[in-house]
Amino acid sequence: MHTLYATLGSGNCYKIELVMHQLGIAYRTEFVDVLSGETRQADYLAINPKGTVPFLRLPDKRTIAESNAMLWYLASGSDLAPKSPYDQAMAVEWMIFEQTRLEPNISPARFFTSIVPARRDEKRQAIMDWQRKGRESLMLLNNHLRNRDFVAGNSYSIADIAIYGYVHVADEGGFDLAVYPAIKAWIDRVASTPSYIAMNILRAAA
Protein backbone atom coordinates (compact mmCIF):
# COMPACT_ATOMS: atom_id res chain seq x y z
CA MET A 1 0.00 0.00 0.00
CA HIS A 2 1.09 3.60 -0.59
CA THR A 3 2.07 5.66 2.45
CA LEU A 4 1.48 9.42 2.27
CA TYR A 5 3.26 11.61 4.81
CA ALA A 6 1.02 14.66 5.05
CA THR A 7 0.23 17.66 7.17
CA LEU A 8 -3.14 19.18 7.97
CA GLY A 9 -4.20 22.17 5.88
CA SER A 10 -1.61 21.72 3.09
CA GLY A 11 -2.80 22.22 -0.48
CA ASN A 12 0.17 20.18 -1.71
CA CYS A 13 -0.93 17.21 0.43
CA TYR A 14 -4.58 17.60 -0.60
CA LYS A 15 -3.59 17.24 -4.28
CA ILE A 16 -2.34 13.71 -3.57
CA GLU A 17 -5.40 12.69 -1.55
CA LEU A 18 -7.60 14.00 -4.38
CA VAL A 19 -5.82 12.12 -7.18
CA MET A 20 -5.63 8.87 -5.20
CA HIS A 21 -9.33 9.09 -4.37
CA GLN A 22 -10.27 9.83 -7.98
CA LEU A 23 -8.13 6.95 -9.26
CA GLY A 24 -9.17 4.50 -6.54
CA ILE A 25 -5.63 4.01 -5.23
CA ALA A 26 -5.42 2.61 -1.71
CA TYR A 27 -3.15 4.42 0.74
CA ARG A 28 -2.57 5.16 4.37
CA THR A 29 -1.69 8.57 5.78
CA GLU A 30 1.02 9.37 8.32
CA PHE A 31 0.34 12.80 9.77
CA VAL A 32 3.38 15.02 10.31
CA ASP A 33 3.13 18.14 12.47
CA VAL A 34 4.96 20.84 10.52
CA LEU A 35 3.95 23.60 12.97
CA SER A 36 5.74 21.89 15.86
CA GLY A 37 8.88 21.42 13.74
CA GLU A 38 8.52 17.69 13.15
CA THR A 39 9.79 17.93 9.54
CA ARG A 40 13.10 19.38 10.81
CA GLN A 41 13.76 16.56 13.28
CA ALA A 42 16.16 13.68 12.66
CA ASP A 43 13.37 11.06 12.64
CA TYR A 44 11.62 12.71 9.73
CA LEU A 45 14.82 13.68 7.88
CA ALA A 46 15.75 10.00 7.91
CA ILE A 47 12.51 9.36 6.01
CA ASN A 48 12.76 12.41 3.71
CA PRO A 49 16.13 14.21 3.60
CA LYS A 50 14.45 17.23 1.97
CA GLY A 51 12.38 17.74 5.13
CA THR A 52 9.18 18.45 3.20
CA VAL A 53 5.61 17.20 3.06
CA PRO A 54 3.89 15.64 1.24
CA PHE A 55 6.20 12.66 0.88
CA LEU A 56 5.10 9.43 -0.78
CA ARG A 57 6.40 5.91 -0.26
CA LEU A 58 5.31 3.45 -2.93
CA PRO A 59 4.43 -0.20 -2.20
CA ASP A 60 7.87 -1.18 -3.63
CA LYS A 61 9.55 1.26 -1.14
CA ARG A 62 10.65 3.81 -3.75
CA THR A 63 9.81 7.37 -2.78
CA ILE A 64 8.71 10.66 -4.35
CA ALA A 65 9.30 14.01 -2.61
CA GLU A 66 7.47 16.54 -4.80
CA SER A 67 3.67 16.78 -4.94
CA ASN A 68 3.44 17.35 -8.69
CA ALA A 69 5.84 14.46 -9.36
CA MET A 70 3.56 12.24 -7.24
CA LEU A 71 0.62 13.30 -9.44
CA TRP A 72 2.65 12.37 -12.53
CA TYR A 73 3.52 8.92 -11.21
CA LEU A 74 0.13 8.06 -9.72
CA ALA A 75 -1.84 9.12 -12.80
CA SER A 76 0.46 7.42 -15.30
CA GLY A 77 -1.58 5.47 -17.85
CA SER A 78 -4.89 6.79 -16.50
CA ASP A 79 -7.37 9.25 -18.00
CA LEU A 80 -5.86 11.94 -15.75
CA ALA A 81 -2.44 11.80 -17.51
CA PRO A 82 -1.91 14.29 -20.36
CA LYS A 83 -1.29 12.25 -23.52
CA SER A 84 0.28 14.26 -26.36
CA PRO A 85 3.84 15.63 -26.07
CA TYR A 86 2.47 19.19 -26.16
CA ASP A 87 -0.16 18.55 -23.47
CA GLN A 88 2.54 16.92 -21.33
CA ALA A 89 4.76 19.97 -21.84
CA MET A 90 1.85 22.23 -20.83
CA ALA A 91 1.39 20.13 -17.68
CA VAL A 92 5.09 20.57 -16.84
CA GLU A 93 4.88 24.29 -17.62
CA TRP A 94 1.89 24.91 -15.35
CA MET A 95 3.19 22.63 -12.60
CA ILE A 96 6.34 24.75 -12.48
CA PHE A 97 4.27 27.95 -12.67
CA GLU A 98 2.30 26.64 -9.69
CA GLN A 99 5.39 25.88 -7.63
CA THR A 100 7.23 29.11 -8.51
CA ARG A 101 4.49 31.76 -8.80
CA LEU A 102 1.21 30.54 -7.27
CA GLU A 103 2.06 28.35 -4.27
CA PRO A 104 4.95 30.53 -2.93
CA ASN A 105 2.54 33.49 -2.72
CA ILE A 106 -0.88 31.98 -1.96
CA SER A 107 0.40 29.45 0.58
CA PRO A 108 2.24 31.85 2.96
CA ALA A 109 -0.46 34.55 2.61
CA ARG A 110 -3.04 31.92 3.56
CA PHE A 111 -0.85 30.53 6.34
CA PHE A 112 -0.50 33.85 8.16
CA THR A 113 -4.07 34.96 7.40
CA SER A 114 -6.10 31.83 8.14
CA ILE A 115 -3.92 29.11 9.71
CA VAL A 116 -1.89 31.10 12.30
CA PRO A 117 -3.71 34.48 12.22
CA ALA A 118 -2.07 35.43 15.52
CA ARG A 119 1.04 36.36 13.48
CA ARG A 120 -0.90 38.33 10.88
CA ASP A 121 0.13 41.79 12.15
CA GLU A 122 3.80 40.87 12.44
CA LYS A 123 3.72 39.67 8.80
CA ARG A 124 1.62 42.52 7.38
CA GLN A 125 4.18 43.79 4.86
CA ALA A 126 5.15 40.28 3.71
CA ILE A 127 1.47 39.35 3.30
CA MET A 128 0.93 42.41 1.12
CA ASP A 129 3.91 41.44 -1.04
CA TRP A 130 2.67 37.83 -1.41
CA GLN A 131 -0.79 39.10 -2.28
CA ARG A 132 0.54 41.52 -4.91
CA LYS A 133 2.67 38.87 -6.61
CA GLY A 134 -0.08 36.25 -6.20
CA ARG A 135 -2.62 38.55 -7.92
CA GLU A 136 -0.29 38.93 -10.93
CA SER A 137 0.05 35.14 -11.19
CA LEU A 138 -3.68 34.52 -10.74
CA MET A 139 -4.38 36.98 -13.58
CA LEU A 140 -2.01 35.04 -15.88
CA LEU A 141 -3.85 31.84 -14.94
CA ASN A 142 -7.21 33.53 -15.48
CA ASN A 143 -6.14 34.65 -18.95
CA HIS A 144 -4.91 31.13 -19.74
CA LEU A 145 -8.31 29.68 -18.73
CA ARG A 146 -10.40 32.22 -20.63
CA ASN A 147 -10.42 30.20 -23.84
CA ARG A 148 -10.13 26.67 -22.49
CA ASP A 149 -11.87 24.41 -20.01
CA PHE A 150 -8.79 22.82 -18.46
CA VAL A 151 -5.16 23.76 -17.79
CA ALA A 152 -3.45 21.35 -20.24
CA GLY A 153 -5.28 19.78 -23.18
CA ASN A 154 -9.03 19.39 -23.58
CA SER A 155 -9.82 17.31 -20.52
CA TYR A 156 -9.38 17.28 -16.75
CA SER A 157 -5.87 16.14 -15.80
CA ILE A 158 -3.18 16.24 -13.14
CA ALA A 159 -2.30 19.73 -14.40
CA ASP A 160 -5.67 20.89 -13.05
CA ILE A 161 -5.17 19.09 -9.74
CA ALA A 162 -1.71 20.67 -9.38
CA ILE A 163 -3.12 24.18 -9.80
CA TYR A 164 -6.34 23.55 -7.89
CA GLY A 165 -4.68 22.59 -4.59
CA TYR A 166 -3.94 26.16 -3.52
CA VAL A 167 -5.90 28.25 -6.02
CA HIS A 168 -9.31 27.03 -4.83
CA VAL A 169 -8.52 28.19 -1.28
CA ALA A 170 -6.83 31.45 -2.33
CA ASP A 171 -9.70 33.35 -0.63
CA GLU A 172 -8.26 32.10 2.68
CA GLY A 173 -5.11 34.08 1.81
CA GLY A 174 -7.04 37.29 1.19
CA PHE A 175 -7.43 36.89 -2.58
CA ASP A 176 -10.80 37.89 -4.07
CA LEU A 177 -11.55 35.19 -6.64
CA ALA A 178 -14.45 37.26 -8.04
CA VAL A 179 -11.76 39.21 -9.90
CA TYR A 180 -10.92 36.06 -11.90
CA PRO A 181 -14.14 34.77 -13.54
CA ALA A 182 -12.36 32.18 -15.71
CA ILE A 183 -10.70 30.72 -12.60
CA LYS A 184 -14.02 30.64 -10.76
CA ALA A 185 -15.71 28.77 -13.61
CA TRP A 186 -12.78 26.33 -13.77
CA ILE A 187 -12.96 25.71 -10.00
CA ASP A 188 -16.60 24.71 -10.45
CA ARG A 189 -15.61 22.35 -13.29
CA VAL A 190 -12.94 20.65 -11.16
CA ALA A 191 -15.29 20.33 -8.19
CA SER A 192 -17.82 18.51 -10.39
CA THR A 193 -15.41 15.82 -11.67
CA PRO A 194 -16.17 12.17 -10.75
CA SER A 195 -15.11 11.05 -7.26
CA TYR A 196 -14.08 14.57 -6.28
CA ILE A 197 -13.38 15.06 -2.58
CA ALA A 198 -13.17 18.41 -0.82
CA MET A 199 -10.23 19.50 1.31
CA ASN A 200 -12.24 19.21 4.53
CA ILE A 201 -10.31 16.45 6.22
CA LEU A 202 -6.90 18.04 5.81
CA ARG A 203 -8.31 21.41 6.81
CA ALA A 204 -9.78 20.11 10.02
CA ALA A 205 -6.96 21.47 12.17
CA ALA A 206 -6.47 24.71 10.28
Next chain:
Amino acid sequence: MHTLYATLGSGNCYKIELVMHQLGIAYRTEFVDVLSGETRQADYLAINPKGTVPFLRLPDKRTIAESNAMLWYLASGSDLAPKSPYDQAMAVEWMIFEQTRLEPNISPARFFTSIVPARRDEKRQAIMDWQRKGRESLMLLNNHLRNRDFVAGNSYSIADIAIYGYVHVADEGGFDLAVYPAIKAWIDRVASTPSYIAMNILRAAA
Protein backbone atom coordinates in the same frame (compact mmCIF):
# COMPACT_ATOMS: atom_id res chain seq x y z
CA MET B 1 11.40 26.06 -37.97
CA HIS B 2 11.50 26.58 -34.19
CA THR B 3 12.08 30.12 -32.94
CA LEU B 4 13.83 30.50 -29.58
CA TYR B 5 13.60 33.87 -27.83
CA ALA B 6 16.71 33.95 -25.67
CA THR B 7 18.96 36.23 -23.70
CA LEU B 8 22.72 36.14 -23.39
CA GLY B 9 24.15 34.45 -20.31
CA SER B 10 20.96 32.65 -19.25
CA GLY B 11 21.27 29.06 -18.06
CA ASN B 12 17.58 28.52 -18.83
CA CYS B 13 18.15 29.54 -22.47
CA TYR B 14 21.30 27.45 -22.75
CA LYS B 15 19.36 24.30 -21.76
CA ILE B 16 17.23 24.69 -24.89
CA GLU B 17 20.17 25.32 -27.20
CA LEU B 18 21.88 22.24 -25.74
CA VAL B 19 18.93 19.88 -26.20
CA MET B 20 18.18 21.13 -29.73
CA HIS B 21 21.81 20.71 -30.70
CA GLN B 22 22.00 17.21 -29.22
CA LEU B 23 18.77 16.17 -30.95
CA GLY B 24 19.60 17.85 -34.27
CA ILE B 25 16.55 20.14 -34.19
CA ALA B 26 16.81 23.20 -36.47
CA TYR B 27 15.96 26.55 -34.91
CA ARG B 28 16.62 30.24 -35.15
CA THR B 29 17.31 32.51 -32.19
CA GLU B 30 15.77 35.92 -31.49
CA PHE B 31 17.89 37.70 -28.92
CA VAL B 32 16.02 39.66 -26.27
CA ASP B 33 17.84 42.17 -24.07
CA VAL B 34 16.58 41.54 -20.55
CA LEU B 35 19.06 43.99 -18.99
CA SER B 36 17.59 46.92 -20.94
CA GLY B 37 14.04 45.92 -19.95
CA GLU B 38 12.98 44.50 -23.30
CA THR B 39 11.00 41.65 -21.70
CA ARG B 40 8.79 44.21 -19.91
CA GLN B 41 7.90 46.15 -23.06
CA ALA B 42 4.58 45.81 -24.91
CA ASP B 43 6.23 44.35 -28.02
CA TYR B 44 7.63 41.39 -26.11
CA LEU B 45 4.59 40.95 -23.83
CA ALA B 46 2.52 40.57 -27.01
CA ILE B 47 4.75 37.60 -27.87
CA ASN B 48 4.97 36.16 -24.34
CA PRO B 49 2.47 37.55 -21.78
CA LYS B 50 4.58 36.08 -18.96
CA GLY B 51 7.45 38.40 -19.95
CA THR B 52 10.08 35.70 -19.54
CA VAL B 53 12.87 34.13 -21.56
CA PRO B 54 13.46 31.57 -22.93
CA PHE B 55 10.28 31.44 -24.97
CA LEU B 56 9.77 28.90 -27.75
CA ARG B 57 7.55 29.12 -30.81
CA LEU B 58 7.02 25.81 -32.58
CA PRO B 59 6.78 25.46 -36.36
CA ASP B 60 2.96 25.11 -35.98
CA LYS B 61 2.89 28.45 -34.02
CA ARG B 62 2.09 26.90 -30.64
CA THR B 63 4.30 28.22 -27.83
CA ILE B 64 5.98 27.05 -24.63
CA ALA B 65 7.02 29.51 -21.91
CA GLU B 66 8.95 27.38 -19.41
CA SER B 67 12.43 26.03 -20.13
CA ASN B 68 11.87 22.61 -18.57
CA ALA B 69 8.56 22.22 -20.42
CA MET B 70 10.44 22.98 -23.66
CA LEU B 71 12.89 20.18 -22.81
CA TRP B 72 9.95 17.82 -22.25
CA TYR B 73 8.35 18.65 -25.59
CA LEU B 74 11.52 18.73 -27.68
CA ALA B 75 12.87 15.44 -26.33
CA SER B 76 9.57 13.57 -26.58
CA GLY B 77 10.12 10.15 -28.15
CA SER B 78 13.90 10.55 -28.18
CA ASP B 79 16.59 8.83 -26.11
CA LEU B 80 16.69 11.93 -23.89
CA ALA B 81 13.10 11.44 -22.64
CA PRO B 82 12.71 9.47 -19.39
CA LYS B 83 10.65 6.37 -20.18
CA SER B 84 9.16 4.67 -17.11
CA PRO B 85 6.47 6.39 -15.02
CA TYR B 86 8.88 6.55 -12.08
CA ASP B 87 11.73 8.03 -14.12
CA GLN B 88 9.29 10.58 -15.54
CA ALA B 89 8.17 11.45 -12.01
CA MET B 90 11.82 11.86 -10.96
CA ALA B 91 12.35 14.19 -13.92
CA VAL B 92 9.36 16.29 -12.81
CA GLU B 93 10.59 16.23 -9.21
CA TRP B 94 14.08 17.45 -10.05
CA MET B 95 12.86 19.96 -12.63
CA ILE B 96 10.73 21.55 -9.91
CA PHE B 97 13.62 21.33 -7.43
CA GLU B 98 15.73 23.15 -10.01
CA GLN B 99 13.20 25.93 -10.51
CA THR B 100 12.39 26.36 -6.81
CA ARG B 101 15.69 25.71 -4.99
CA LEU B 102 18.64 25.79 -7.40
CA GLU B 103 17.91 28.41 -10.06
CA PRO B 104 16.36 31.03 -7.69
CA ASN B 105 19.59 31.01 -5.65
CA ILE B 106 22.38 30.27 -8.13
CA SER B 107 21.04 32.55 -10.87
CA PRO B 108 20.76 35.83 -8.88
CA ALA B 109 24.01 35.14 -6.98
CA ARG B 110 25.72 34.63 -10.35
CA PHE B 111 24.00 37.66 -11.86
CA PHE B 112 25.25 40.11 -9.23
CA THR B 113 28.67 38.43 -8.89
CA SER B 114 29.65 37.83 -12.52
CA ILE B 115 27.18 39.46 -14.94
CA VAL B 116 26.67 42.91 -13.34
CA PRO B 117 29.42 42.91 -10.66
CA ALA B 118 29.06 46.70 -10.34
CA ARG B 119 26.06 46.02 -8.10
CA ARG B 120 27.80 43.39 -5.99
CA ASP B 121 28.33 45.58 -2.91
CA GLU B 122 24.77 46.88 -2.91
CA LYS B 123 23.51 43.26 -2.99
CA ARG B 124 26.02 41.81 -0.51
CA GLN B 125 23.48 40.57 2.07
CA ALA B 126 21.14 39.16 -0.59
CA ILE B 127 24.07 37.36 -2.27
CA MET B 128 25.02 35.77 1.05
CA ASP B 129 21.42 34.59 1.54
CA TRP B 130 21.26 33.13 -1.99
CA GLN B 131 24.61 31.41 -1.45
CA ARG B 132 23.52 29.91 1.89
CA LYS B 133 20.26 28.53 0.46
CA GLY B 134 22.01 27.48 -2.76
CA ARG B 135 24.61 25.49 -0.82
CA GLU B 136 21.86 23.56 1.01
CA SER B 137 20.23 22.70 -2.31
CA LEU B 138 23.52 21.74 -3.97
CA MET B 139 24.23 19.38 -1.06
CA LEU B 140 20.86 17.67 -1.57
CA LEU B 141 21.71 17.30 -5.26
CA ASN B 142 25.19 16.01 -4.42
CA ASN B 143 23.68 13.38 -2.10
CA HIS B 144 21.21 12.36 -4.80
CA LEU B 145 24.06 11.87 -7.31
CA ARG B 146 26.33 9.93 -4.94
CA ASN B 147 24.84 6.57 -5.89
CA ARG B 148 23.74 7.20 -9.45
CA ASP B 149 25.21 8.45 -12.70
CA PHE B 150 22.28 10.60 -13.83
CA VAL B 151 19.48 12.62 -12.22
CA ALA B 152 16.51 10.46 -13.29
CA GLY B 153 16.86 6.83 -14.36
CA ASN B 154 20.02 5.14 -15.57
CA SER B 155 20.84 7.28 -18.57
CA TYR B 156 21.41 10.90 -19.59
CA SER B 157 18.09 12.71 -20.01
CA ILE B 158 16.36 16.08 -20.00
CA ALA B 159 16.40 15.91 -16.19
CA ASP B 160 20.19 16.25 -16.38
CA ILE B 161 19.99 19.12 -18.86
CA ALA B 162 17.47 20.92 -16.62
CA ILE B 163 19.80 20.75 -13.63
CA TYR B 164 23.02 21.31 -15.60
CA GLY B 165 22.02 24.72 -17.01
CA TYR B 166 22.81 26.66 -13.85
CA VAL B 167 24.66 24.12 -11.69
CA HIS B 168 27.63 23.83 -14.04
CA VAL B 169 28.22 27.60 -13.78
CA ALA B 170 27.52 27.86 -10.05
CA ASP B 171 31.16 28.83 -9.53
CA GLU B 172 30.31 32.12 -11.28
CA GLY B 173 27.89 32.75 -8.40
CA GLY B 174 30.56 32.17 -5.74
CA PHE B 175 29.80 28.48 -5.12
CA ASP B 176 32.81 26.20 -4.63
CA LEU B 177 31.95 23.04 -6.57
CA ALA B 178 34.90 21.19 -5.01
CA VAL B 179 32.63 20.74 -1.98
CA TYR B 180 30.31 18.56 -4.08
CA PRO B 181 32.37 15.73 -5.61
CA ALA B 182 29.35 13.81 -6.92
CA ILE B 183 28.15 16.93 -8.73
CA LYS B 184 31.61 17.51 -10.19
CA ALA B 185 31.78 13.95 -11.53
CA TRP B 186 28.27 14.29 -12.99
CA ILE B 187 29.19 17.60 -14.68
CA ASP B 188 32.05 15.76 -16.42
CA ARG B 189 29.65 13.01 -17.51
CA VAL B 190 27.20 15.53 -19.00
CA ALA B 191 29.99 17.43 -20.77
CA SER B 192 31.10 14.19 -22.46
CA THR B 193 27.70 13.28 -23.96
CA PRO B 194 27.41 13.17 -27.77
CA SER B 195 26.97 16.52 -29.56
CA TYR B 196 27.46 18.44 -26.32
CA ILE B 197 27.94 22.19 -26.77
CA ALA B 198 29.31 24.55 -24.14
CA MET B 199 27.53 27.72 -23.00
CA ASN B 200 30.09 29.96 -24.73
CA ILE B 201 27.84 31.62 -27.26
CA LEU B 202 25.19 32.70 -24.80
CA ARG B 203 27.84 33.77 -22.34
CA ALA B 204 29.58 36.03 -24.81
CA ALA B 205 28.01 39.23 -23.45
CA ALA B 206 28.11 38.25 -19.79
